[in-house]
Amino acid sequence: MTxxxxxxxxxxxxxxxxxxxxxxxAGCGAVGSALLRELAARRPALRERHGIExxxxxxxxxxxxxxxxxxxxxxxxxxxxDAFLAxxxxxxxxxxxxxxxxxxxxxxxxxxRSGRELVTANKELLAACGSSxxxxxxxxxxxxxxxxxVGGGVPVLRMLDDALGxxxxxxxxxxxxxxxxxxxxxxxxxxxxxxxxxxxxxxGFAEADASRDLDGRxxxxxxxxxxxxxxxxxxxxxxxxxxxxxxxxARYVELARCVGRSVRQVAECAxxxxxxVARVEPLLVARDSALAHTRDEGNRIxxxxxxxxxxxxSGPGAGGAPTATALLSDLLxxxxxxxxxxxxxxxxxxxxxxxxxxxxxxxxxxxxRLVPACGLVHTNADATEAWTLVDDESSADIDRxxxxxxxxxxEPVAARLDDDERGGAEQGS
Numbered sequence: 001m002t003x004x005x006x007x008x009x010x011x012x013x014x015x016x017x018x019x020x021x022x023x024x025x026a027g028c029g030a031v032g033s034a035l036l037r038e039l040a041a042r043r044p045a046l047r048e049r050h051g052i053e054x055x056x057x058x059x060x061x062x063x064x065x066x067x068x069x070x071x072x073x074x075x076x077x078x079x080x081x082d083a084f085l086a087x088x089x090x091x092x093x094x095x096x097x098x099x100x101x102x103x104x105x106x107x108x109x110x111x112x113r114s115g116r117e118l119v120t121a122n123k124e125l126l127a128a129c130g131s132s133x134x135x136x137x138x139x140x141x142x143x144x145x146x147x148x149x150v151g152g153g154v155p156v157l158r159m160l161d162d163a164l165g166x167x168x169x170x171x172x173x174x175x176x177x178x179x180x181x182x183x184x185x186x187x188x189x190x191x192x193x194x195x196x197x198x199x200x201x202x203x204g205f206a207e208a209d210a211s212r213d214l215d216g217r218x219x220x221x222x223x224x225x226x227x228x229x230x231x232x233x234x235x236x237x238x239x240x241x242x243x244x245x246x247x248x249x250a251r252y253v254e255l256a257r258c259v260g261r262s263v264r265q266v267a268e269c270a271x272x273x274x275x276x277v278a279r280v281e282p283l284l285v286a287r288d289s290a291l292a293h294t295r296d297e298g299n300r301i302x303x304x305x306x307x308x309x310x311x312x313x314s315g316p317g318a319g320g321a322p323t324a325t326a327l328l329s330d331l332l333x334x335x336x337x338x339x340x341x342x343x344x345x346x347x348x349x350x351x352x353x354x355x356x357x358x359x360x361x362x363x364x365x366x367x368x369r370l371v372p373a374c375g376l377v378h379t380n381a382d383a384t385e386a387w388t389l390v391d392d393e394s395s396a397d398i399d400r401x402x403x404x405x406x407x408x409x410x411e412p413v414a415a416r417l418d419d420d421e422r423g424g425a426e427q428g429s
Contacts, residue, residue: 018053023331024088026060026107027098028068028077030204031121031327034320035097036070038328050332058087060098060107085110095327096120101128108133112142119330121148121323127221131234145333148326150222152178152317154299155326159313160229171270171304172230176222178297178318179206179213180245180265185295187253188262205297205318215244216265216280223267223278230269230303231276231345238269239347241395243281243415251413252282255359258378258387261285262292263415270304275348279395284357285418290314353394355417358401359387360410370404389417 186196299317
């Protein structure tokens with residue numbers, strides 16, 4: 001059996017001018033398999049439009065016996081990392097689609113220190129050691145490409161690098177996790193969380209354990225990379241304030257309904273009084289807003305520059321195909337070397353004050369007694385649940401209220417209202 005991108009003997013004469021590109025692929029799960037399918041489907045276009053002939057020389061997997069939905073030569077599969085690296089020594093490009101920190105870190109460091117090209121979609125790896133990988137690429141003549149790590153089919157990092165030129169935005173925010181967006185949309189339309197997660201897994205948008213998506217860790221890694229591109233701060237130095245949708249996603253959907261809004265998991269990084277703040281949280285957005293209209297597995301990014309309207313991009317953000325397409329785009333990118341980022345911005349805790357919705361389970365008197373700044377208190381029909389709006393409070397203030405309400409057994413939940421269409425970047429501390 002030929003590999004996914006080997007030429008048939010009767011095609012060699014016709015396509016003899018193509019430049020060969022040998023690829024070692026680490027990972028053949030949802031993303032890696034989708035990439036192999038993309039390479040097979042686009043082989044004529046790669047030859048005719050880009051003048052290259054891609055050959056996959058080795059594929060690192062965890063289980064060589066597992067069946068895979070990809071056209072490939074199974075003799076090129078290996079579960080031995082050392083054997084994969086030995087084969088990668090004869091490759092032009094290493095594509096890392098294995099995910100996680102190890103063995104991805106070892107593969108990335110070996111590739112860049114060998115002066116080779118690394119293409120990766122691994123936001124967890126880059127958030128943990130992106131600047132050291134970029135430094136290794138510069139010192140050893142390697143190439144690091146990772147646009148695929150953020151946004152799936154939405155070219156977030158490329159937009160920041162190319163569209164802004166030498167400018168610096170005031171804030172960047174958006175929906176960066178398609179799995180969570182899919183689940184929230186299904187629950188808004190009446191599904192249970194379990195059913196929404198099952199549908200997401202069936203569609204290839206969620207792993208068996210979706211906690212990294214729902215608790216914001218995935219989006220936090222991505223917004224750290226966005227902050228690196230936008231403000232020059234190394235991703236491992238970005239302090240991301242994170243508010244989880246867990247343990248009860250449905251309560252945030254209900255809280256949003258109570259205030260006539262929709263809930264979306266939104267990530268943001270911004271300059272506030274000259275310092276960088278970053279956060280990921282459930283945000284209560286207007287139902288007619290662009291964020292609310294970003295549904296299913298969609299992602300949306302907004303770059304606030306101080307112009308009359310933000311630069312925006314949207315598209316599919318979950319599933320193997322969008323990420324595979326982004327990896328292929330990185331492979332074809334003419335850019336070389338390691339990313340050059342601007343002057344680093346100092347990180348700070350976010351002291352801005354916002355408007356919040358706060359809900360509890362229990363008697364509404366708890367809100368009157370423990371939340372001095374609360375507005376009108378509303379209850380359900382039997383007064384077993386209550387909610388109110390709280391104005392002009394910081395995240396730290398809300399956290400203190402949540403601790404006090406939890407001590408009273410009130411099972412509180414809080415979410416910020418999106419009352420600033422510019423993303424809050426111009427508010428003072």
